[in-house]
Amino acid sequence: MRAGPSQEEIRRQNLGALLRYVHIHGATSRAELTTELGLNRSTIGALTADLTAAGLVSEGAPRETGRAGRPSLVVRPRSDLVYAYAYSVEVDRLRAARVGLGGAILDRREALRPPGILAEETVPQLAAFVKEMHQSVPAGSVYVGGGVAVCGILRGEDGPVHVRPQTGWVDEPLGTALAAALATELESDRPVLIGNAADVSALAEHARGAGAGCDNLIYLHRDVGVDAGIIVGGRRLTGHGGYGGEVGHMVVRPGGRLCGCGSRGCWETEIGEHAMLAPAAGVARQPATTDGRGAALAVVDAASRGDASAQAAVRQVGDWLGFGVANLVNIFNPEVVIFGGTLRDVYLAAAARVRSRLNSMALPAAREQVRLRTPQLGEDAALIGAAELAFAHLLTDPLDATN
Amino acid sequence: MRAGPSQEEIRRQNLGALLRYVHIHGATSRAELTTELGLNRSTIGALTADLTAAGLVSEGAPRETGRAGRPSLVVRPRSDLVYAYAYSVEVDRLRAARVGLGGAILDRREALRPPGILAEETVPQLAAFVKEMHQSVPAGSVYVGGGVAVCGILRGEDGPVHVRPQTGWVDEPLGTALAAALATELESDRPVLIGNAADVSALAEHARGAGAGCDNLIYLHRDVGVDAGIIVGGRRLTGHGGYGGEVGHMVVRPGGRLCGCGSRGCWETEIGEHAMLAPAAGVARQPATTDGRGAALAVVDAASRGDASAQAAVRQVGDWLGFGVANLVNIFNPEVVIFGGTLRDVYLAAAARVRSRLNSMALPAAREQVRLRTPQLGEDAALIGAAELAFAHLLTDPLDATN
Incomplete structure (x- = not known):
């Protein structure tokens, strides 16, 4: 109006x-x-x-x-001089990068995230990354702001963080804390905006990856849980309060396994990392693979080497992956579905099962239009997408953002 | 860009x-x-x-x-002088209306749709409605175009019509045929645009009904099948090729009943009109209720009068209705969900069951934000929404549309 x-x-x-x-x-x-x-x-x-x-x-x-x-x-x-700091707070690791205008990663740091550490406890590590990287920033550079990708549910872009139960975060003003910790070092009070990892990865792949030019795309992300960054008609689906895209809690199996959310048979219980570990328990219990991501990838790896229980686990997760994707294809009629996080490896190992489910469950018109893809930006999607949050104001009002 | x-x-x-x-x-x-x-x-x-x-x-x-x-x-x-013709082609009836700028229905006609009649065979009846209504149009009036609401899947707004199997339509250029049939009578070559009944009802309720002011809403529509008009961030979800919103083919019960689409356990098989008739067969087989809509409403009516098998049917459909709504609430985080078509009566009869499922399956944040509603415009939503299709060009470029 x-x-x-x-x-x-x-x-x-x-x-x-x-x-x-x-x-x-x-x-x-x-x-x-x-x-x-x-x-x-x-x-x-x-x-x-x-x-x-x-x-x-x-x-x-x-x-x-x-x-x-x-x-x-x-x-x-001016990719060399105009930049944002991007952060990725994951279940098992912390990453930070300096990202130039144009989406190039100019510098990066990474560390394991100690188990059980809360969001506010990640701030010193992330700030230390930035202080280190900041020493090699050329004179005359322009810092435009920061962006954080976190796993979990978010509300707003600078507001409180509601994260799913597994990570133990509720309502923590992570962005504000990071901005405050770095204000002196960066000589700037520009905000640090927060986005869900799936959402910002979708933004990045939409801008310069497997979804470039596609105005209707779904980026599926799996870490401990499963959620999606969804772009509808060229714009991010946020929902009324910022909670949209929680596809992991679409129930696919009535009366199925208990989910962390309290419901039963959520998609997440069938394709989450834990779902893959149970049927392939021998593989997953190896000492080197105690974290969910490593364990899930170890199962895919064992399957490729011929381990029968691991192959069964991959097939089963592939079936349920295709099941949920078919539902989303019927609902959204997307041009592309991108399998991110550790779903990338599951998809590559079980593409035929996924496609077969899609063929039997999705309506022909929608099914024929969708392409299934892995992230073109790989794991950098979260960092590049987090930087997009920071660049957004610059790209809306370039002169204001640099004054 | x-x-x-x-x-x-x-x-x-x-x-x-x-x-x-x-x-x-x-x-x-x-x-x-x-x-x-x-x-x-x-x-x-x-x-x-x-x-x-x-x-x-x-x-x-x-x-x-x-x-x-x-x-x-x-x-x-100028609601009295500036108007569109709106049409609603339903499974069992045909409607047409003259709708004034501002959304007022100025005149209307309705007839049963003979069973098995194809889309092209509805054109003479719809054209006859318009010719009749057109005789009382005041001198100096401005006709801005036509819009049709049809049940089924559509592609584009003036293109071929893909409708779900039950109605027997595929690829029929209904809009073009209607415009041609009326060009002489209306002295106009303005197009007649076509929209899915759920989509246009969503537009109408969004503009001036139960979803006024809500930028994220889902309008569920049931006739023979079930689909949804979905508004995301203030704009209609169409999907890449116009096939978005086919929520009736979201599978909710793996291995469940065979659906008309070839898949099994689609939401439509659990909450469609036929799903309600089987457990309440005695009620539905009464002679006066041979059509699906009448039969479905008869079941709700019998349940309200204490018929035990009808009550069981309503409870069961209410449960599955809440099940699918919970999935959609997790995916979309809408501000309002509107139960249209014959789902209105099911929802009113089983609101507690629907709400109970929502409470046990939807994430708290999204669940707390959603309101469940019936259409404020009632069955007029389809006609008023169809007229919105015709008004769209006028509202984008008023002087061009009236030259």
Whole structure:
């Protein structure tokens, strides 16, 4: 119901559109920007000048065109100088990275997460990562903010964190604590925004991965639990209060196993990491694989080496994986479903079972349109997606975000 | 990635925003429009003058203010003169209505749909309804287009119609045939757009019914099958190819009853009209209730009168209804779920069972935020929603649509 924008808003929108374009597509000629953004050459020139003056893009000759005539100048994001800090708080490890405009990971750190440690106890480690990385940041760089990917349920982007029972977090203002811990070091009070790991991974794969160009996609993520980052019509499904995408608690087996949420037969109880370990207990109990992720991957590995109980476990989880995906395909008619976290390996090991379930359960029209994929960005999706949270304000209002 | 709009586009946006506001909210003072649309008084005045000249709104004194001082002029949609024709093609009946700007039904016709009749065979009856109603249309009226609500799966808004097996329609260009049949009578080549009954009912309840102001809503519709109109972040979920919302084919009971789609245990097999008839066969076989809708309603009615087998049927369907709703609440975190078609009566008869399932299966955060409702517009939702399809172009570009 909002009315049309003012002149000033239009300039802001155009600056954002141009910066977003080179952020997603990399170096782009002025000629291509003119075509893609539907603006005339002089407007593109003026916008580029503003963004160059703000230190956000640079202009130069293209590398090699092979064409005759004067080549169109190329606009590049200043990936080396404009950056965010991205964090990934996982069940068994902590990661941080410096991510440049354009989505390049410039530096990174990683450590095991001690079992049972609470969210507030991860702040010192994450802050230490950043302090270390910050020493090699070039002079004249522009810090635009931070983003955290966490496993679990979230509400809002800077608000309290509701995380599923297994991780033991409830209502912890992780983003605020991280921003406060680093304010002095970074000489900035820019916020640190928080997103669910599945949601931000979906954003990253949508922007520059297996879902590039797809406006309807589902990114399935598994760690201890299972949830999804869902993009509908080009926008993230959040639901009314930010709790959307909890596909792991779709009941697929009435009266089935008790789930951590209190219900029975949730999809998570059939395809979660623990579901894979029970039928392949011999494999999973090896000393080197005490954590869920390692154990789940060990089962897939053992199956590939011919272990019969592990193969049975992979087949069974593959069947249930396909079952739930078929339901989601009927509900969402997505263009692509991406199997992330440790579901990647399950999918690769049991793709035929997944596809077979899809064929028997999904409606033909929707089934024919969906592609099944693994993350193109691999495990970096969470970090690159967390950085997208931090870049969002810059890409909406470039000059405000750098003032 | 689109850049900001031109001056001409802004004027169009503003005209559309103003017209949409009065279309949804009815008569509105200039003062309120100024506040709600964020535009200054002179802009509102100019926009109103343009829309008045095009015959889309009228201005006048408010009915009674009770306040001192000169009252702000009130802008009203020309509901009496600006209209669409809306059609509803259902399993067992055909309806048509003339719907005025602002969503008022000005005139209507209805007939039984002969069993087994194909879509193309409904065109003469629907066209006859319109020709009859058209005789009492006032001189100077403006016809803006047509919209059809059909049960089944659709692709696109003017394209081929894929309808579920039970209705026997595949790929029929119903909209084109209707527009052609009426072109002479209406002296217009405006298109007749087609929407799924659940989708358009969701639009109507979202605009002016039980979901007004709710940007995340699910409208469940049952006739022979079950599907949903889903609104995510204020926009209709269509999916990649227009097949989204097929919640009736979410499998809730692995290995359950065979569904018309070829799968087993679909939600539709547990809560569809046929599911209710089997356990209450004595009630359903009464001669007066041969059609599915009548039979399903007869079961609810018998249950309310104390018939034990009917009560058992209603309880069982209520349980499964709550089961599927809980899954959808976990996936979508909606603000409201609306029970439409014959699910309305099932929900009213079994609300406690539905709520109980929701309480045991949905995550607390999402469960606490959802309201369960029946359609505020009743069976008119499909007609009013079909008219919304026809009004959409007018509300996007008012002057183009009336030229």
